Amino acid sequence: MTEPLRHEFMVRALLISMVVGVVCGLLSCFMTLKGWALMGDAVSHAVMPGVVIAYALGLPFALGAFVFGVGSVTLIGVIKQMTRIKEDTVIGLVFTGFFALGLTLISKVRSNLDLTHILFGNVLGISDADVVQTLLISALVLVVLLVFRRDLILFCFDPTHARSIGLRTGVLHYLLLTALSLAAVAGLQTVGIILVVAMLVTPGATAYLLTDRFDRMSWIAVASAVISSVLGIYWSYWMDASTAGCIVLVQTGLFMLSFVLAPRHGLLAQVRR
Template identity: 70%
Template sequence: MMDLIQWFVAPLQHEFMVKAILVSALVGLVCSALSCYMTLKGWALMGDAVSHAVMPGVVIAYVLNIPLAVGAFVFGVGSVMAIGFIKAKTRVKEDTVIGLVFTGFFAFGLVLISKVRSSIDLTHILFGNVLGISDADIIQTVIISVVTIVTLAILRKDLVLFCFDSTHARSIGLNITFLYYVLLSLLSLTAVAGLQTVGIILVVAMLVTPGATAYLLSDNFDHMTLIAIATGVFSSVMGTYISYYIDASTGGCIVVLQTLMFVLAMIFAPKHGLLVRARNSGAMNEPR
């Protein structure tokens, strides 16, 4: 028992670990809350696109010494507008357009990083650097998290209806264009928060996996949200601890842990798990 307590307490003797654990938990919370809407809307690929497309915005904002969230927001919205324009003007399918746009924006970000002389570390942007997070980045993450959570709370019913059935949402008078861009804006901002923890490449996992895990475990959206937040915060905190002890990538440990939790849910979920489905299938095939 004492060894277990010591396992949890030892990293807290370092200030950088205390900051890393708190920020990881906060990012895990906000990403998980948003991931439920992403899962319900079927926006996994869109989340991947926006999280990569914000990269040039982050670099430009860094160079201009303005909040990274501003640059991310501009390029996040710009990427979706580009997707909509190309989809409307060509015969190319949406998934192909999304792939073209986000890789183009991401490549543009890589070019900017390679040409701009600054202290930007490509590795930190791609894979995160929560162990070296600054006080300014912590403040930014807190602000983004508060804005996201408050917005989701205020517009919860409208956003749930929009994600579940946008046609019905329009028929009862909801402004689905407004809700579309609200969700997109939150996605862009949350990508910046996740950038500090797991980096641009893996942030899509934090925006999709907790919601997907919860979706297997509950049919009620409120319960789904609580489960997603619990799994997101737990995996973020435990992933940070594990990375400390095995000296591995913090973002990688967090995402691997989230993936393992999804696999467990996929197998053992009480209503939608593989074991239950196999048992029910076997019962139906039994001779009567």
């Protein structure tokens, strides 16, 4: 168990994955309550062209990814308001279009940019600059979620009531989407664009089956994400397998255990009733 800790890159990968797990685990609670799983998928895929353009211009990946992440959710909102198309259809149109743009740019821009690292992460080879960047982004998202926690909870549960008591639901809507974009950027280095949606959905869904109180749900989701990150990295080390894939598989395994064994909402509990 201690052998992986002898390697500096493993220790760094464990710490960064745990930090990202805390952020994504907490945010996933809001995503689950709001029903924004598809929105998380859209943002995670839409950052692809931003990463490529940032690389071509010599800018930080996070900057390009954040700009296109926020741009995608803004475009989704504009199209939804100005047309009769439903939101889920708009989300599918925008994120596939942005993702295709990213793939096209990668094929045309001459660079050493590794598509595999963008799609599936490279936490074992993360640089010092990326570590600092990830820590800063994670801290910013945590501050936003904790400062506006009560308002965001009410907005997720009952936006109509939130609006009636004077909360600016439009601001909260885009604040949560901005936090989602930042979290997707933070998860870019650990599990990559494709699998970051699992980090933003699975911990919250797991916790949602285990409790009816948001405070407990938050703690369970964070614990689930952190445990998955640690076990997934250990598993990938011993099996010589994809780190991102192992992390997400552990998360999925925890969800399946909750699905079957949850005391009130699990499959066995429903069969007993």
